[in-house]
Amino acid sequence: MEEPIILVEGLVKIYGDGTEVVALDGLSFRVTAGEFVAVMGPSGSGKSTLLNLLAALDRPTRGRVSIGGVSLDAVEDLDAFRARTVGLVFQMHNLIPTLTARENVEVPMIGVGVGRAERRARAVELLERVGLGDRLEHLPAQLSGGQRQRVAIARALANHPALLLADEPTGNLDSVSGAEVIALLRRLNHEVGTTVVLVTHDLDVARQADRVLILQDGRIVEEHRIHDPFEEDLKAFAATGLGRAVLAGDDAARRYLGEAHFRALRRLLQGMGR
Numbered sequence: 001m002e003e004p005i006i007l008v009e010g011l012v013k014i015y016g017d018g019t020e021v022v023a024l025d026g027l028s029f030r031v032t033a034g035e036f037v038a039v040m041g042p043s044g045s046g047k048s049t050l051l052n053l054l055a056a057l058d059r060p061t062r063g064r065v066s067i068g069g070v071s072l073d074a075v076e077d078l079d080a081f082r083a084r085t086v087g088l089v090f091q092m093h094n095l096i097p098t099l100t101a102r103e104n105v106e107v108p109m110i111g112v113g114v115g116r117a118e119r120r121a122r123a124v125e126l127l128e129r130v131g132l133g134d135r136l137e138h139l140p141a142q143l144s145g146g147q148r149q150r151v152a153i154a155r156a157l158a159n160h161p162a163l164l165l166a167d168e169p170t171g172n173l174d175s176v177s178g179a180e181v182i183a184l185l186r187r188l189n190h191e192v193g194t195t196v197v198l199v200t201h202d203l204d205v206a207r208q209a210d211r212v213l214i215l216q217d218g219r220i221v222e223e224h225r226i227h228d229p230f231e232e233d234l235k236a237f238a239a240t241g242l243g244r245a246v247l248a249g250d251d252a253a254r255r256y257l258g259e260a261h262f263r264a265l266r267r268l269l270q271g272m273g274r
Contacts, residue, residue, distance in 0.1 A: 146177030
């Protein structure tokens, strides 16, 4: 079996001294290099807690997280490990308002001792990769919400991380900007091989992943592999009242859609999974 970039074993996280809150309750899973994994679940299911533990922002109560073959419980300087291994993208872009896009991308490299010329070249390269080569010297206030989030993604990639973690990266964006950000993450995953783990409430966003983990009450209750986003949409439609009527050959659905559309859609639904 391929060595995982993420290995989670029996992960437990409990908050509180008096009344205990179990945020994660014995999670175990693995993510291989180059995967794009979405994590979904209702509020309070443990999604953000899981991301914080994967990002080495917190330590578990019990269990183990390994990133790139390194067990985090054996890492003394989590800040240094995170800076070189994990890229983070949050719902808020968290850009420094007084720095340009290029300077914001350079910031993580300063902390690991990258020289000025190399920092600048890397920042320019990354901003061009995310489609902002013409916005290098713009301040965050001069950029749209989607552009600011793309700068945040470029910043997260600055130190060549093995893993990119994103917590609701489209949560504050309109649908068009959100789709652009997800398309960018998908492209980075495909073209560069960046491993992505993304927390989202949006099913349309999750369908862009290779695999979806559903959390509830701190446990994985379902794991679903996405083979084809178009087929996933067909499956979702088949579960609706109209979808069931089309599959059943219902005359009312036939009249509503028109004969040609009805027949084409029915053939697609009947061919799912073949």
